[in-house]
Amino acid sequence: MGVSQHDGPRVAAVICAGGSGSRAGAGAPKQYRLLDGRPILAASLELFLNHPSVSQVVTVIGADHADLYESAAAPFAGSDRLKAPVAGGDSRQASVRAGLEALAADAVDIVLVHDAARPFATPALVDRAIASAFANGGAVPGVAVVDTICEVDRGGGRGGTLDRARCRALQTPQGFDYARLRAAHGQALAAGREDFTDDGALYGWAGERVVVFEGEIENVKLTTPEQFEVFARREAVEALLTLGDVRVGTGFDVHAFGPGDHVVIGGVAVPHGFGLSGHSDADVVLHALTDAVLGALGDGDIGAHFPPSDPAWKGADSARFMADAVARVRARGGVIAHLDVTVIGEAPKVGPHREAMRARIAEICGVAVGRVGVKATTTEKLGFAGRREGLAAMASATIRLPLTEELA
Template sequence: MPSTLTVPQSASPVVAAVICAAGLGARAGGVAPKQFAEIGGRTMLRRAAEIFLNHPAISRVAVTIGPDQRPRYDAALGNLVDHPKLAPPAEGGATRQISVRRGLELLAADIPDIVLVHDAARPFASAALVDRAIEAAIRAGAAVPGAPVTDTICAVDEKGARGETLDRTRLRALQTPQAFRYADLLAAHRRAAEAGRDDFTDDGALFAWAGGKVAMFEGEARNVKMTTPDQFEDEALRRAGLAFLARGDVRTGTGFDVHAFGEGDHVMLGGVPVPHSAGLSGHSDADVALHALTDAILGALADGDIGAHFPPSDSKWKGADSALFLADAASRVRAAGGEIAHLDLTVIGEAPKVGPHRDAIRARISQIVGVPIGRVGVKATTTERLGFTGRREGLAALASATIRLPFRDEV
């Protein structure tokens, strides 16, 4: 969801963000710290950084990293390393509190009015949440996001047994980004350091300890913290899920085509020459299978039919390889930002037999459209000697195509 924050330009505060990425991520397991782990092809750190670098109200972003993590930091951010909003990384300390203070000190030259403190382990926060954080800081001076607790929560006694059930209506799960007037939070951190305190894991708690009042604003369920091994072990599933969400408009199209037998010693089926006692007649190479598949894809795109794009009245398509038609339909899906999820083809006729050529046809279709062969189904059937195919006068083909497109507002 894009940002909807509207603050008059004359009253706009200078807002900066500190992203904590100095931890070792020990609870997450694995060799590399969790902030450098990939989710859907991008590292958690990059996802977290993009939240703030892409937000129009944020003018400066500082990231804290651990000792000797600079190469991983550069690799994780890629081309974002040179982003004009991004400050050089600050080396964190032994605790989160020390790391945050060093990030705040790094921003001193920018003199921000408001600072947001966020954990790199929360890569799914939305721009709307950042809006609410800034608005809460403007209104209250210090505020933290809290999400309603939906699980039943209980205390445990000294022996680890179940104890009192807590009233979850009064409970909130605290999140980041937490928002503060920059000067006040920096002063609170300096005061804690002078007092020898370095054990605060939450900036709101530190600020309250220093005597400040902390308000609360609405968090969001999507803003989960990636912490434990089970959250990381299903990377392939997460990647597939994110890809599906990116192209969540699932569409299906169908295609049907017929060609009569004519002179020749083979037919073209699915881009494969299949020996037969006759050929198929048509303006192009009369590949009934590829024609049906082409129409199925165009139907899923709501983009006309094969005749509209390759009219038989145009002599340039006389005798043409029908692979050109199918490849063009597939390229239209990609141009729309989509992908082909599955193709299914049924060839209808008494002869020739499709079975011996099934795998070759699947492989050729897979090659033409650029999808794995496991996403191409090919079958054959007869009409029990009924109709023109039953009389061996020609072949027919029925096809379906499933594609995924990005969601767009349609007129």
């Protein structure tokens, strides 16, 4: 049973997402890697922003992660519970302290501190964290240890065996009295202690009471490349088993050249002696891909959802159309399996910008870059494209939807 924010403590959450994720191997920081088609951080944002007892959420991010954060948090941009992100410090302790300070002007009784790399935490776990912190002042989730645990000396030699019945593997979210945790962080800073990797330990060091409540076995922290590989394989198998309705749609778009010094293709501004005229920013690639996705859904076309006669779309970023089509797929429980587009025209050359286009399309759609193909061809100087009067694009989209009874 959750604690209502109206008759219980005022609760805020601090999500720690400032790490580089170097142990996870090459690639983006782990909190921004895709899991189930969206950045890992998005799972934690959704958990706390949708929880009825949490009134404020602040995310602590790396100093150079602003763009990654904005993309991950885009689905929640309209929430009045989501505070602006704050830059973290050189340690987890410093980052949590920054998150606590960001809440200083708010009325907060209980604060929950959570690692963004734990995307499987549940609302029930949040309920227990709030209730235990309210009752005890400090509370951390823990799960029983099933393996034999021993100490190891500096040379790698086996030491004594610990009593596993008295051991717990600690997790997050950890809950605390906000004012006391903030004061404890201040004490640690004044004492020159920056070595705490766990807020429960810091809180206890400051003389406060900390209890351990029941955690969740599934609430694992994604850290190593092997973990990401395991979950990627699991997602692939689950998609094959549950998303068996495979659909393919096609799209085609044309825009004439007009005045300008660049064209927008695949969400990327490409220098050119002309611009493209037409609907919104006249991005033939995103328009064709949007129609391909809508076609696979059997849900009309771009003109039906965003009429060119509506002045609201004059000069609009076509990424909005693409994102809307992808959202329609997800609203029906589906995923984007692959996107492929061919640009048709003599100029500008697509090759130098191909990877930037793939990356931008992947970012808009929340898919891996490997699921996006961008190609280009000419018409051997035939037709309007051959006469350099404009550009065209043809696209295909493969999506997976859940099997429905109508297919039986």
